[in-house]
Amino acid sequence: MSITVKGVIARSKGAPVELVDIVIPEPGAGEVIVDIETCGVCHTDVHYRDGGINDEFPFLLGHEAAGRVSVVGAGVTHVAVGDFVVLNWRAVCGDCRACKRAEPWYCFNTFNAAQKMTLTDGTELSPALGIGAFAEKTLVHEKQCTRVDPAADPAVVGLLGCGIMAGIGAAMNTGNVTRGDSVAVIGCGGVGNAAIVGARLAGASVIVAIDRDQKKLATARTLGATHTIDSAGLDEDGVVSAVQGLTGGFGADVVIDAVGRPETWRQAFYARDLAGTVVLVGVPTPEMMLEIPLLDVFGRGGALKSSWYGDCLPERDFPMLTDLYLQGRLPLDEFVSERIGIGHIEEAFAKMARGDVLRSVVVL
Known part of the structure; x- marks a missing residue:
């Protein structure tokens, strides 16, 4: 059964983002639904909004996210319902030429959920970096989920999903x-x-x-x-x-x-x-x-x-960096400039452009 939730989209090049209803299909084989707890506001989202990535509008924005797996599709073994995860946009295939030469951080065949999330009128959405996490829930492939210690603050470790890991x-x-x-x-x-x-x-x-x-x-x-x-x-x-x-x-x-x-x-x-x-x-x-x-x-x-992506291997690097953060050896808290609601993303884009913040983090 499909689920209707709130999400933030970029409908056309340069237009202000919109908070709308989006429809998430029931997960298929290898797919999961993640209940989003937090999502960082990244420059890449602005690039999507402004047509700097491609022109496959409308985009479901957001990708630096943490949350919990709530529904799993057939054959899912990588994660289970209730797992606390950071989402990643490199789902390592294990079978391409990079993976076969033991360099999975260069995986040339990374993939996303096969099904599309849509608007209520059936218009297909393009999720930012294959994730689309400015939403109450999102649909991803199971290998886009990396389990980390649930003791970590999701607003902090969610940033490992893109910019912090890249740096x-x-x-x-x-x-x-x-x-x-x-x-x-x-x-x-x-x-x-x-x-x-x-x-x-x-x-x-x-x-x-x-x-x-x-x-x-x-x-x-x-x-x-x-x-x-x-x-x-x-x-x-x-x-x-x-x-x-x-x-x-x-x-x-x-x-x-x-x-x-x-x-x-x-x-x-x-x-x-x-x-x-x-x-x-x-x-x-x-x-x-x-x-x-x-x-x-x-x-x-x-x-x-x-x-x-910082030549990272999410399964190796996200848990390690989360552990360093929990040990007080990695000051990830310093990157969270503010916590905002899902309706304030355009304002967060403006603050980012002015250099007022390192990261605004949407808390759902």
Whole structure:
């Protein structure tokens, strides 16, 4: 039997989001319904609303979510009714070429629920990142659910479902930051500050936070940055020189671009030490183009990497990071700027654009 609940959709490009009735079908084979307890407001949701991902409107927004499994479909073995889960958008298939070479965090065949949630008139919805969690309930594939310790605050650990994991993983998984490394992070929103936390966890000795917003830089210092650079008024060379000045004149071992623009990527490229690593975790838009001398790419050596979801393996990383949070070793609470109702998402988008929050979290 289908269920009708409230959910937040983007009906057309750039239009304000709407709180409407949505219909969730009875779970099919391998599918489950999750009662959403919390869902973070992420920049990706704005990209969906503004048509920056694709044009498959209407979208059911929301994806950084935690909740409890309430209904399971046929053959479900991965989770059970009552399990407390964080939703993930990489459901590892176990059978693609990445999985077969023991790199499941690159799974090329990740999947979602087969059935579609709809509006009451039957219009099919496209769930953001295959999740759609600005809703009282959502339908996902069982492998999009990762069980974590139910003692954790859902508003906090739900953020592992996207931005926080992306940032921590960019440092620890993609960047392979190790003890004693120097790390620079460009852009100190939710993802960038999570990268700072990841670098600190990994034992980096120098962590440089770069942003033009003093509030974000102040937060970065509380989360583990040893130095900050106010990039307002600095050109590309100025940012690079500032990073070099804090790293013995050489540049950082790992530079993480959490903005995802050509100019910030070039800053990252030139602000790293010879044979250093650049990690791109900020998401560019389709029209962005990069021009850089190929000889510089060859001559500087090292690694130029893109970080997909922090190259995480949800079944490994979500429980581990939840445990660190519960032990007081991972300051995830600092990322929850405010808790809001489901009717205040447009306001949360505006606050995020102004840099007033790291994360607004919808509590259902």
